[in-house]
Amino acid sequence: MRNIYFLLFLFNSILISSAVRYVNINSTTGSSPYTSWSTAGNDLQAVINACQVGDEVWVASGTYTPARDPFGNVSPSDNRDKTFYLKDGISVYGGFNGTETFLSDRNLNSNVTILSGDLGVLGSTTDNSYHVVLFSGNSSSAIGVRLDGFFITGGSAYGTVNNNVNGNVVSRLAGPAVYFLYGNNIISNNKIYVNAGYSGGGIYTSNTNSIISNNEIYNNKANYDGGGVSVFKGTNTITNNYIHDNTATGDGGAIYASYGVDNIISKNVIGKNKAGISQIDTYYYGGGGIYAERGSNTIINNVLYENTSNYMGGGILLYYGTNKVINNTIYKNNATAGGGFYTYLGTNTVKNNIFWANIDGTDTEPGADYINNHDWPATNYIFNNVLQLAQNAYNTVNNNSLSGNISNNIFQTNPNFKNGTSIFGADGILRTSDDGLSLLSNSVAINYGHIIDAPTDDITGATRMGNPDLGAYEQLIGNLNVAESKINYYRIYPNPAKDFLNIKINDKILKIEIFNTSGQLIKTTKESKIDISAFPQGNYILNILTENKIFAEKFIKE
Numbered sequence: 001m002r003n004i005y006f007l008l009f010l011f012n013s014i015l016i017s018s019a020v021r022y023v024n025i026n027s028t029t030g031s032s033p034y035t036s037w038s039t040a041g042n043d044l045q046a047v048i049n050a051c052q053v054g055d056e057v058w059v060a061s062g063t064y065t066p067a068r069d070p071f072g073n074v075s076p077s078d079n080r081d082k083t084f085y086l087k088d089g090i091s092v093y094g095g096f097n098g099t100e101t102f103l104s105d106r107n108l109n110s111n112v113t114i115l116s117g118d119l120g121v122l123g124s125t126t127d128n129s130y131h132v133v134l135f136s137g138n139s140s141s142a143i144g145v146r147l148d149g150f151f152i153t154g155g156s157a158y159g160t161v162n163n164n165v166n167g168n169v170v171s172r173l174a175g176p177a178v179y180f181l182y183g184n185n186i187i188s189n190n191k192i193y194v195n196a197g198y199s200g201g202g203i204y205t206s207n208t209n210s211i212i213s214n215n216e217i218y219n220n221k222a223n224y225d226g227g228g229v230s231v232f233k234g235t236n237t238i239t240n241n242y243i244h245d246n247t248a249t250g251d252g253g254a255i256y257a258s259y260g261v262d263n264i265i266s267k268n269v270i271g272k273n274k275a276g277i278s279q280i281d282t283y284y285y286g287g288g289g290i291y292a293e294r295g296s297n298t299i300i301n302n303v304l305y306e307n308t309s310n311y312m313g314g315g316i317l318l319y320y321g322t323n324k325v326i327n328n329t330i331y332k333n334n335a336t337a338g339g340g341f342y343t344y345l346g347t348n349t350v351k352n353n354i355f356w357a358n359i360d361g362t363d364t365e366p367g368a369d370y371i372n373n374h375d376w377p378a379t380n381y382i383f384n385n386v387l388q389l390a391q392n393a394y395n396t397v398n399n400n401s402l403s404g405n406i407s408n409n410i411f412q413t414n415p416n417f418k419n420g421t422s423i424f425g426a427d428g429i430l431r432t433s434d435d436g437l438s439l440l441s442n443s444v445a446i447n448y449g450h451i452i453d454a455p456t457d458d459i460t461g462a463t464r465m466g467n468p469d470l471g472a473y474e475q476l477i478g479n480l481n482v483a484e485s486k487i488n489y490y491r492i493y494p495n496p497a498k499d500f501l502n503i504k505i506n507d508k509i510l511k512i513e514i515f516n517t518s519g520q521l522i523k524t525t526k527e528s529k530i531d532i533s534a535f536p537q538g539n540y541i542l543n544i545l546t547e548n549k550i551f552a553e554k555f556i557k558e
């Protein structure tokens with residue numbers, strides 16, 4: 001009998017786990033369990049509290065301000081402990097107008113759903129929430145939460161003593177917008193702006209396995225480290241974010257990653273962040289874009305532009321960890337030492353990057369790409385990058401020194417960006433093929449990359465073709481071979497073609513890939529006569545791998 005009850009309980013749990021619960025600040029007809037828009041609650045925390053593991057909370061547009069501390073007190077001894085406290089195992093989504101049936105129906109920009117920490121006097125930050133959103137999972141059994149589609153602002157983590165929530169120490173000095181402890185979390189599609197604290201001016205995570213993706217994180221401030229984001233320990237993926245105009249007085253203007261295991265920082269556009277503003281104590285600071293310390297991190301397919309540090313590492317500062325820095329575009333960053341990049345201690349692979357127009361301090365001559373600390377050098381493997389100065393210019397101690405295992409870099413050759421003054425490109429959208437730091441078709445960076453550990457796609461999501469290009473962007477058209485080599489080496493006919501495409505080549509074909517102009521792989525074959533009769537009309541790109549060569553060619557399907 002007891003087993004039957006247990007099974008019923010399980011069955012019930014599964015049924016309940018699919019619930020969507022609704023919140024609309026304008027609702028006057030709310031009633032528990034809030035499972036329709038017509039019974040939506042107007043108290044976000046009350047609806048969160050009604051959730052079971054697996055539930056979703058859908059929140060309609062409006063400005064929501066927390067009214068309780070993590071323990072449910074409406075009049076806590078410190079009013080600034082008021083927060084939206086997430087229950088474990090739930091997903092909370094913003095961006096609805098209050099009528100939607102499907103998650104995909106929501107429109108984040110039309111239905112602005114704000115989580116605001118602006119308690120007390122509006123516009124004054126000294127009485128605001130320490131954490132606008134808090135998740136403190138069980139340290140051994142946390143499932144994790146999803147926070148998706150909100151505008152999160154007004155957090156102010158300038159407290160004194162720590163709090164203790166669900167068995168964890170919660171610092172009142174970190175994560176003013178989002179503070180997550182433990183669990184497998186997703187923080188995506190949010191705008192996180194104008195929050196401030198000592199650490200992680202936008203987001204702070206500790207011991208999590210978090211995916212932080214597709215957020216815009218800007219105008220946040222940390223008095224110590226991580227102006228935009230701070231991830232401490234755990235294994236975190238920070239991808240496809242636009243992180244700009246954040247400041248850290250200490251390390252990591254945009255991102256501060258410490259003690260992580262296999263963090264991935266990829267496809268982010270990281271611009272105009274500042275670190276190392278002033279000397280906090282006897283130490284010096286930096287990493288205007290990214291600071292990573294004592295962990296393992298793969299930093300791949302990012303654009304870092306116009307980040308600054310008054311001390312070290314305008315773009316990136318790596319200290320005492322094991323890092324791979326691959327296929328990044330590191331452009332116009334500025335620091336007193338290491339405008340682009342600074343390393344000390346640790347082991348780093350630095351491959352397929354473009355360093356360009358980086359500057360040290362008030363120098364007027366660009367080329368301050370890289371410094372390895374003279375007294376505590378890292379072991380660096382620096383392959384297949386574009387570096388701005390002549391090789392023999394990278395030889396002075398603490399001034400553009402290039403020490404380590406160096407090979408196959410391109411020196412003193414302009415990578416020919418499309419338009420370095422237009423990061424977004426003509427379409428005004430980041431991470432598309434017209435972005436200003438993508439490559440012109442005559443760029444030396446095209447196909448120059450080393451293939452080991454290189455990403456299979458670029459910052460726009462387009463498949464990399466032939467050998468990877470250097471930097472964050474793969475240039476599809478520029479991968480096409482010049483006419484001369486075509487005549488000598490291979491022929492593709494007819495072109496345009498209708499049903500079959502023939503490839504005549506004096507080499508053994510290992511693989512042929514066909515991509516559409518969006519970079520999607522359409523077909524893979526080894527045949528020299530390829531049936532293309534089912535393809536839609538249009539332009540395609542062949543990527544041909546032979547025993548001796550990789551090359552690409554365009555053809556037209558009639």
Ligand SMILES: [Ca+2]
Nearest residue numbers: 118119121124
């Ligand atoms: Ca206030």
Ligand SMILES: [Ca+2]
Nearest residue numbers: 424425429432
């Ligand atoms: Ca664009």
Ligand SMILES: [Ca+2]
Nearest residue numbers: 465467468469
């Ligand atoms: Ca390529």
